[in-house]
Amino acid sequence: MPATSPSYPPRRRRTHHRLLTAAAGIATAGALAAALPGTAAAGEHHGKPGGHGPSRYQDVQLLSFNDLHGNLEPPTGSSGRVTEVQADGTTKTIDAGGIEYMATHLREARKGNRYSITAAAGDMVGASPLISGLFHDEPTIEALNKLGLDVTSVGNHEFDEGAAELTRLQKGGCHPKDGCYTAKKFKGADFRYLAANVLNEKRKTPLLDPYWVWRKGDVKIGFIGVTLEGTPDIVSADGVKGLAFKDEVETINKYAKVLQRQGVQSIVALIHEGGFPASSSYNYDCDAPGAGAGISGPIVDIAKNVTPAVDALVTGHTHNAYVCTIPDPAGKPRMVTSASSFGRLYTDTTLTYDRRTGDIVRTAVKSANHVVTRTVPKAADMTSLITKWNALAAPIGNRPIGYISADIPNTGTESPMGDLIADAQLAYAKTLDPSTSLALMNPGGVRAGLTYASKAGEGDGVVTYAEGFTVQPFANTVNLQDLTGAQLIQALREQVSGSNTDAPKILQPSAGLTYTLDWTKTGADRVVTDSIRLNGAPIDPAATYRVATNSFLAGGGDGFTTLGEGTNDLVGTDDLTALEQYLTANSSPTSPIAPPAADRITIVQ
Template sequence: MPATEQPHDPRRRRGSSSPASRSSSRRLRALAAGVVAVGALAAAALPSTATASAGENRDRDRDHGGKGHHWHWPGRYQDVQLLSFNDLHGHLEPPAGSSGRVTELQHDGTTRTIDAGGVEYLATHLREARKGNRYSVTAAGGDMVGASPLLSGLFHDEPTIEALNKLDLDVTSVGNHEFDEGATELARLQRGGCHPTDGCYTDKRFKGADFPYLAANVLDEKTGRPILKPYWVWKKHGVKVGFIGVTLEATPDIVSADGVKGLKFKDEVETINKYARVLQRQGVKSIVALIHEGGFPASSAYNYDCDSPGAGDGISGPIAEIAENVTPKVDALVTGHTHAAYVCTIPDPSGKPRMVTSAASYGRLYTDTTLTYDRWTGDIARTAVQSANHVVTRDVPKARDMTRLIDKWNALAAPIGNRPIGHISADISRDGTESPLGDLIADAQLAHAREQDPKADLALMNPGGIRAPLTYTASAGEGDGVVTYAEGFTVQPFANTVNLQDFTGAQLIQVLKEQVSGANEAAPKILQVSEGLTYTLDLTKSGADRVVTDSVRLDGAPIDPAATYRVATNSFLAGGGDGFPTLGEGANELVGAEDLAALEQYLTANSSASDPIEPPTADRITVVQ
């Protein structure tokens, strides 16, 4: 648990209390069920199972409260602590700017922001939370790696896998970003070995993940089998909890074609239901689904109680439909992908409430869920499930082993990462429908494109490719306003190229409509636009009509549907990614340098210590609400 008690704790409203009071509750439940009366029969029936289970799990028995096994005969109910987080994205150091803060709802209805995240603090919080909980398992909901800052991304995320091993992560699902470098690289992260082209970074061979990655719905097209384990069972002293891991079926739409080549992504619900039946046949009746797909809560506050009266629908988005259709055999859902924070119950197909959680992103939160295991049935007593998100505050001691790990990799990255590439006069945010940083990146890509072809007209940048803000406040080794290569890498870590293509005016307008229709209708993806392109986005309308066609102009002139325009995008968008199929239909493609190189070139050419870049005003898209 966090060292500092937060003023608003939704778990308390759900009836959670101190360890002592929870122990009292368990004693009362045991008495009500008649455990005392039948204890002798239970003892006669189960000792061989208990002894075998204790022995077979000795190699993975992480007590976190001491090495010794002080075995005593258990009662009927056993609380199992499930700690979880998601979407770490290799953020070992505290994230900068708004990416390193969470919003907290206060008792009077106001909110405050809290600085959060950093694996040195996450380790301390998780270790404190485990104290006194001998039945504790830690799971994650995918995107542990990928789109990572330079400290991890420069080394193909080996530092993050090492950190997760030290965190005692037990199991995780894959996410879409686990496929950024393809299935072969994902297999290396799981099994270990030096990078095939970069080799070994230290004098020790990379050993890979101590925990299993689960990919139940990711199949090899040739064999039809999952590329990694589909499920895993945690066992301790007769308690068994199965975990099934899936990523979103739409992963091919948001990952480069090379990353998912030779793979097939199956429906999340069908896959989970299939393996829930497999686990049940193996005698595992307590099941948790790790799903890299998420939803959108009504409030951005991490401690918003979406189950409280008047809270509305709790969470919307893809996970709501998934949760409503996943078999009742599954007892809880740990989710991710949307980087949102929520702890909600959604009825399963039988109408019974079931816990669905997400811990935001970048290690800013962790979720503490209590699963009450019934030893008689082998299932979770669903009415007793309690859960809450907790802030990874930075007011606790840093975990020394994590500090050593970060220092080791920082020493290797410093010669590259500390190189200055530009100067800014203030924070440049990535927040908003149109963001100042989005405009800056689009302008940088247009400038680079015009060096390749002076006829380039405009540039479009997907918001999901902007992974962090540029912050003015000094960090280690730099002065205020200096942008280092490491900071630029954190903003654009994907190594996409800047590609130029020809589109008709009609196609260009169709691209803008695809921001709010088709695959992007439920969750719009508003492209960031270069200087000169303007239009109105009317959010009072629905679907493609939200883009006001007559308002689309380039340098003040209406877009001519029959004319040809030279458009710069990153290579991911140029392949039709992120739900923009029309961008995959361009002609006369010209491939330029990497997007980070374009940003570096732009910052270097347009800023200095005496004349830093001002944040763009973000006034190219007029939003009507």
């Protein structure tokens, strides 16, 4: 699989805005009740006096989630927990996620709701654990079919294996190289993938359907799906070959008009782009008085410019949780939601449909995020699905590849897991060329940490191939290239400048490379050039250094254009093999490897 950037890259040509707390004039559900003739309370809707026909107002349930990334089994470590703010202001963490539990929660939520839609905002697949990634994410598509997903936008990860593979996931068929994994031919997705802003460069037409209309009786709601315009910057060139990615706002506004011309007035945008709430708690109320900064990031700019014809925005990509209102171009509040990632949350939104106008009563929209707790019964059909695919993956996935003495987390500006991968790539590179000086790893290519606690069938501290695959699922190669000292310095400055100015991407350094990152400064100056050392010696701008990176970075990915200018290229094995070799060579049951200290970058704040 091709490489990917972090799940929250910056957007170009847009500045990030801060959304202040609750927008003035938001009508409450009580205000709606007063405004709707004959309505006693929210949810009590009436038709003609004394009549028995359909009521004028119909509540439609919209269940949504995003960024599942093939996490069928409960994610581990911090990836499998959410933070909940308590009534007294304290917080607690809750174990969350797992498709067996998500199915139970969604099925329970749908009970009593005849008008219910399930939608998603992209990255259903890609960067997936072994149980799904080993089989080109067919297991996840099968699970989403069983889950009752109706529609999703594409995300950047849907392009990890290219347009042809995405089309196969939608339409079905055996993999062109690996063939069929089971006796039954893969049937593809029962749900619709929407890609309104992804065009075939030659034909200038959308790769997949741009929109879809859900209908039940006389109620109809249109969905427009887009991914972030910057997808080519965070997916390998092969993954987006022959495709053009257009502006999200312009695309949504275009197809909103198309839907309106077809008589569809109720519209929801599924957008694989997101924001950054002021709190990490999933139930943080960013509209509450005194809530602080609310939400920032690319979605704010998008939401403020998407036509008022769109009634709600379901978003993703940043892996954050929020339920916020952001003013539309007319200044009226509009609901914008995101349900974290990895199946840990789902969003339940009530859309009140007005049969007389065919539109959503925006002032009545209510929404909340809910935890996919693991205290409910597992869905038996999902358990059977996981058992089936695990049996196929077990001969590969259960093989031990190393031993650790404690959790190796993937958290922080410089993460212990990122450092370990950089060390592994440097060690491997030296077997190809002993003159290799250092290695750099992009943070978005590190998808998880390693957990010490045992799973079924393994002991504490054992690292299996499946766990390693979860950490590095992209099958990038380890590439060697020559860079001058000046180029190396410039590459480090690109972490916090250019397209990475607003959302820095801090490269994970191998042992021996040290420098200071000063957050009190701005732009490229945040990298203190004079502090950069390699094995204690200053970087010589005129000298040549042999540098190891993955193939994604070597191609200039993630805004590191200077890394794409290296010379004397040498392509090695895939990055997971390099990690496996390092763990095997440097750990054993009696001498496990310890987490790196993550002290190579000195942070000034």
